[in-house]
Amino acid sequence: MAKRPTVYDVAQAAGVSIATVSYTFRRPARVRAATREAVLEAARALNYVPNGSARGLADGRTGVLGLYSFDMLLEAVETGGSRPVRENTGPFRGAEVADHAFADDADAEDFRVFPLYVDEVKRGFELECARRGRTILIGRGPSGDGSVVLDIVSRVDALAVFPGVHSAEIIAQLSHRLPVVAFAMPYGLATVSHVLVDNRKGAGTLTEHLIVEHGITDIQFVGEPEMSDYQERFEGMCEALQRHGLPVPDATLDPTALVDDRPYAAVRSLVAEGKLPRGLVCASDQHALGLLDVLAELGVDVPRDVAVTGFDGTVAGRLSSPSLTSVRQPMEAMGRLAVDILMDSLANPGLPPVDQTLPVRMVVRRSCGCSPA
């Protein structure tokens, strides 16, 4: 690779000082038209591109927005995602891949692992950044570990994060160095902005649908209570039950509990005991899909024996059998909104963090017992 020309080279070629070269690019108005042309001409001839690192160092900003995911993959597996995600270690050799590019195509083909909720939000973020001509630095890492995200924070002006289970502390720390917006939990961090959705209302709407349209009166919730989003959805369900004078479960069915090394222990035992409720509201589409697998395995028919609902509105729920009644989040808008918030914080430092909650919308499909067109 050729040595890259610098301001010095351009300055020499144009017969000016490096300051003039810099001003030509950063504050063209400050430079006489003729001089400016000469500089641009020289730059063009030399194929000059300003060095991003040097710029970042000199003026203290990078012009880049960061997007970091505390990895949900592992978590997806743990929560009973049907198929294990590809092991994330060891070398990847291109030469070898050509021969079995479809080795685990069952995964690739069935869109069950992509695009997930995160991916659609990320897309909104990218689209909005592209619209504004901004570039994005993307990274991801295990939920507990801060090393990768630290590598990022020093290269971006602001950061959006998908929090993991154990990331609250790290996120709080980051927010002291640069503007941070978190998708969903952990809210309550006073120094972090949040893009949220109306979890309560969403879960409530689904629950009422089961009650009103399908006459179901015994409903339980599948999801880990320790995630605040899930907690809110659980509460939304409970509130709806309450409004209708129905019994309210005092705990969720934790899908991560194992029996014989297999997830959904609680559901399995309910089935075994013949005590499965008529309705199961799940914390996410991923949970619901995992649940469908388990129920199929146990010979329980959905929706005949039990109605199941998801949350998110991912493609996977549309492709499953039966297709998933769910609540769709405005993911693209969420991603765009995050950019909006970050740019605002950059433009007006000192602005306090903001929380914005977006609406969700029910998507009725087959897993609840409806058979839409």
Place this chain on the structure above:
Amino acid sequence: MAKRPTVYDVAQAAGVSIATVSYTFRRPARVRAATREAVLEAARALNYVPNGSARGLADGRTGVLGLYSFDMLLEAVETGGSRPVRENTGPFRGAEVADHAFADDADAEDFRVFPLYVDEVKRGFELECARRGRTILIGRGPSGDGSVVLDIVSRVDALAVFPGVHSAEIIAQLSHRLPVVAFAMPYGLATVSHVLVDNRKGAGTLTEHLIVEHGITDIQFVGEPEMSDYQERFEGMCEALQRHGLPVPDATLDPTALVDDRPYAAVRSLVAEGKLPRGLVCASDQHALGLLDVLAELGVDVPRDVAVTGFDGTVAGRLSSPSLTSVRQPMEAMGRLAVDILMDSLANPGLPPVDQTLPVRMVVRRSCGCSPA
């Protein structure tokens, strides 16, 4: 935001020179254990994070891989993607968005615009980078314009690009400054590596399926010939026809040609003249979906009146009605392979660029006349 601590602060706190601080992080073995601990302790206490820009400037590398798309969105619209993509200008206001987050939910909901081919490849790229603990700089911009990509090249060590129609020259230029790998065309650039798929074989397989399984003997190709991938697919189709002694069209049906401001002029007139062939092999799933819309509008039934095939194997083709018989590209593998190639080039400078071709696989669904399970 608090002022960020530097090596100087850490050095002072630990009672050593800045060199020792730097070595502690870069070459721990060079520092006595006790000293190292002291430095790490001080760094921890101060919440120190090395500045990425300074590092990049000092040692000439950033540790970041770039991924750039010469924007396909506009192109997708032009080629008759059914729905126009959101206009990409004007401000985006978060405050307002809350009220109509689903304003154009028809788009969001029907996964027709996401994930596309590019998105799945990008995912593979991201996964592989995550696996290696690398961060990615992502950008996109209009096909003719180099300004955004230039902003990127000075911040990354190597770059993968989705070429646009008019990007060959820019890409060639980039490849003189850093390792570049291009997905698909424009190959022929001697300084650029390529990740390719077997377009000929893919299109040939589809064509033979139409011939052998469905007894179709008149087949034409829908796609712009100026893109070399499409050209190869066209040729693959022609070769298959030839092998079976069938007539070979001498040109493709260009979907961008307009009649009354509407795309697919060629197809429209064939229909009007009652000369529509029995088989239409499309350059991509997007083309095929656009075509399905047009045919539906014209009252032509697929697959009864005409068999249609796509290329790529995107979700959209799975959700369309009828679902799309297509060829699936190993997109995740393609993305991973690109990372592999770039890392190799970085590890062994001087290595010549490589071209790697991955296999594709036919996915039979309903648009060809089959009715799989």
Place this chain on the structure above:
DNA sequence: CGTCTAGTGTTAAGCGCATAGATTCAGACA
């Protein structure tokens, strides 16, 4: 004992750019 070596730590010189402040220069004006 003097010399060498390996192990540690420090000094100092950039990396390429932005920009405050100094300098120069060309009118404007008295």
Place this chain on the structure above:
DNA sequence: TGTCTGAATCTATGCGCTTAACACTAGACG
């Protein structure tokens, strides 16, 4: 002609880090 002003350009410094080169110390070894 002398002075003042504003525009155009330059000089000089620093952003935070890496690293070659050097300095020092404590054995090892002849």
